[in-house]
Amino acid sequence: MQNAVILINAEKGQVKAVAERLADVEGISEVYSTCGRYDLVAIARTRDFESLxxxxTERLNAVEGIRDTETLNAMQVHSRHDLETMFSLGW
Incomplete structure (x- = not known):
């Protein structure tokens, strides 16, 4: 499994609409609105790096209202929750 944290800035006045669109994108498991440098944080969980x-590069580019993104690729799991989830999926 390949996980990533995606930091997102939306066009002015589009944060809620972008969050709702992101929640429907395959591979995005969670979307949070935030305060600070970024408007939204999305958690991506995909099968492998190619899927990520x-x-x-394709599905997020199709989401209307996204101004820019920064993707943080998860390297190593340190959370017990993620380890339990991974093993329950047969990984």
Missing amino acids: AELV
Whole structure:
């Protein structure tokens, strides 16, 4: 499994609409509105790196209202919750 944190800035006045659109994108498991440097944080969970690349470069580019993104690729799992989830999926 390949996980990533995607930091997102939306066009002015579009935060809620972008969040709702992102929640419907395959591969995005969670979307949070935030305060600070970024408007939204999305958690991506994909099968492999190629699926993550397709999500970031194609599916997110199709979401209207996104101004820019920064993707943080998860390298190593340190959360017990993620480990339990991974093993329950047969990984």
